[in-house]
Amino acid sequence: MKRHVIIGNGTAAVGCIEGIRSVSAEDTITVISKEPHAVYSRPLISYYLEGKTDTERMRYRDADFYEKNAVDVRYGASAEHIDTEHGEIVLTDGSRIPYDDVCVAAGSSPFVPPMEGLETVEKRFGFMTLDDALSLEKVLTKESRVLIVGAGLIGLKCAEGIHGRVGSITVCDLADRVLSSILDSECAAIVQKHLEANGISFLLSDSVAKFDGNTATMKSGASVAFDVLVLAVGVRANIGLLKEIGGTVNRGIVVDTAMATSVPGVYAAGDCAEGYDASLGANRVLAILPNAYLQGRTAGVNMAGGETAFTNGIPMNSIGFFGLHIMSAGTYDGEMSEERGDGILKRFFVKDDRLTGYILIGETGRAGIYTALVRERTPLSEIDFEAAKKIAGSAVFSAEVRRKKFGGAV
């Protein structure tokens, strides 16, 4: 019987718990949860504000999840140090939890660049946790003028979530376009136009020079009056626990395909980890929920004595704003080709007979077929790729491949 400790209580932790229990019913599991909540669906905090879900339905797992899996959760506790010499996790309150192996599933933290006068802003919020959403909810009124710093996924999802509850929303970003980490200029322009049509204003290629109470003075000289400030500039992987003990870290905690770090007995998974990206052929932080689960599960199976590797992780996103759906996957490496239609733009990136990535706007049906081409590095010469670009479907595969897909247990 082994003693497993998991630091963090998000999706990667759940993957780890379910991974451990798929191998061992006896091993003990202790979860150290900084947030005082049972695991919830973090990406749903914007949907909560939008009224599309509530805290009960936001449970990522059933209420009896920890009990059923015999997990001891320490709510409100925080791991401060991994004492590898004694095999103990030291908590901030000084108490110690012995471990045989540990999974760091500590996620990421909001990155707030130094901004002059930020402390003069009374109503300022991050948008990472359920508690962030609940406290933001308390101050919003139909008259609120909201300034969101950051036009990435989190900032824009926040904008959509609060849209029906506030007077106005302005989003600013240093980048020259929205969703700059996943969209090129033309795709970003389509999304921006759609958001503007829904009443969101933008100040791009611009950043806050100075805050003074309820006024932000921008680098461009523009002045924005606001009542509520949301900071969604970016996130950074929580790598401190590994860095401090000399573990290999980069942008994230570096892990191999078994999710083992450079420190024996220590695994890492989810937003804090830097694991293999099959579309890049190198390690990279993949800060998305599916990856957190899959990495966590891989770590759990290996911790409990099973043997598994996660070799086909890729970046991928499905996001919608006010009815417009956008999907993307992979890296955008190689030659680009596109398909256009009314309100539709699909871009495909091909290199060495492989689909390295894609962006879809407005038409996302059966996109998983494209995602699988990226993930599995399917040679495009084996399928009718020209037909596939027009419409995602399985007719583009050979009859033989289809027989396997739809005629056997998969």
Place this chain on the structure above:
Amino acid sequence: MKRVYVNEEWCLGCHLCEYNCAWANSGVRFMTDALKGRKIFPRIHVEGDSKITFAVSCRHCEDPLCVKSCIAGAIRKEDGVVRINRDKCVGCLTCVLVCPYGALAPAEDGIMQKCELCLSNSFGEPACVKGCPNHAIVYEERGGAE
């Protein structure tokens, strides 16, 4: 575990499976009341090109990516059947993003729905298969793990 399998060479492309699916999941007693004059949102769909047609529905995979990827924890596998809790789903389409079979599509309200083999509607077994005039889809055991 019985699943729905495709014999594409026998498929006529008649789309009856789609109508039977929409009817079976409507909860309405008569087919005409359920479907007539309506755009249908079935959980199986016929695909193909000029040469071949075939019906695609959830494979109830051994290792379902949709279950592991759902950002709402709304999809799970129970007794071999991949099911969705529509109360929890917010319609983000991440399951569409990851399903390699292209088997999932949202319902009329934008919230996801999926084939659950008609096990919990009044049909009790896949209505698509039952109504297929040419055995182009069958419901049977073909081995493999759960």
